[in-house]
Amino acid sequence: MDTLATRPFPRRRGRPPKDASGSYAETRSLLIRTGLAVLTEKGYSSVGIDEILRMVAVPKGSFYHYFPSKEAFGQVLIAAYADYFAHKLDRCLLDTSYSPLQRLRNFVEDAKQGMAKHDYRRGCLVGNLGQEMAVLPESFRRQLSDVFQDWQQRTERCLRDAQHSGEIDPALDCVQLASFFWIGWEGAVLRAKLEQQPMPLDIFVNGFFTLLEQGRR
């Protein structure tokens, strides 16, 4: 079995072969989109590059025309997922037509619908790879950790807005709470995948919003 994590295939040099999927940029983008779909479901270790290439009808030998190495492909996938997810977060958390806490609830609802749409098979690419870190290229560690940091900062800003608007106690530590949210949320996504249902997401989010009510009773 070729896996992203283990067996390299020989690098071929020269001009990229023509294929049915159009231009170089289009094919590269298709490889990224397909990689994201596969890795959010299966993680990294168990996935073969062959599998991804077959799905997009790209000949095996031409992979290295698009990415210098499997590790680099992984890094590009993490960056692309981070980018996609930052936009998803911003779409909810910066939508001032809702109160700050409602924006956070909207994100949760959006994420829940996303998991339901894929029958709870797909989770979070960053959570999957974080769990597998012991067998991944060491360069992924900092990158994955930075992605969580970025999501936490976006969440922290939303919580500060909730303080300014009087929805939560101004004494709460928004840095800790945002960190708590992402630590627990990844556990909830893991359980929702395992149990193929949204209840773990609901239980975690209810607990988190109860935490936000501290000092308001």
Added chain:
Amino acid sequence: MDTLATRPFPRRRGRPPKDASGSYAETRSLLIRTGLAVLTEKGYSSVGIDEILRMVAVPKGSFYHYFPSKEAFGQVLIAAYADYFAHKLDRCLLDTSYSPLQRLRNFVEDAKQGMAKHDYRRGCLVGNLGQEMAVLPESFRRQLSDVFQDWQQRTERCLRDAQHSGEIDPALDCVQLASFFWIGWEGAVLRAKLEQQPMPLDIFVNGFFTLLEQGRR
């Protein structure tokens, strides 16, 4: 690469070969202990049975004398880990020389020390396999889910003791809180492994204990 998840090797029949590690029962037990150590670090998909057999100096061909299939080996490992962990939980949560909440804190401290001892490389076997469920034998799903259920029930009993002793509000929902604990704790173990430090465990546990203080201010 042979992995637990993919390539079966041919089953051999007949008497188990003699090996250096002693009796049949001893060798089987050694395979289980080694499997547990490897899977708590690396998960299931990326691990080859060859790797485990080499570590215990058991010839490749004799694996099927000890386990009927790789899937069965995985099931035995999950059951062995569940058993080991239930004892670990009971040792803390049933120790009446401490208050119920202190028992829960003792468990957390014990788990933290366990992760530190292995330099945050080893996490939770059930969390690892839960995350990988999309690529594992379907028989694992119910088994893993039942293990979480068991841990939650032990935790729930401890929280009820805390209600009886007046440490937490009698109105709190111990079922939900125990479930919340295990959902978030697995996320915290994931992050602690990724960041190779205990802070995610501390942040989650601090938040959880704050939740337990509801209604007491």
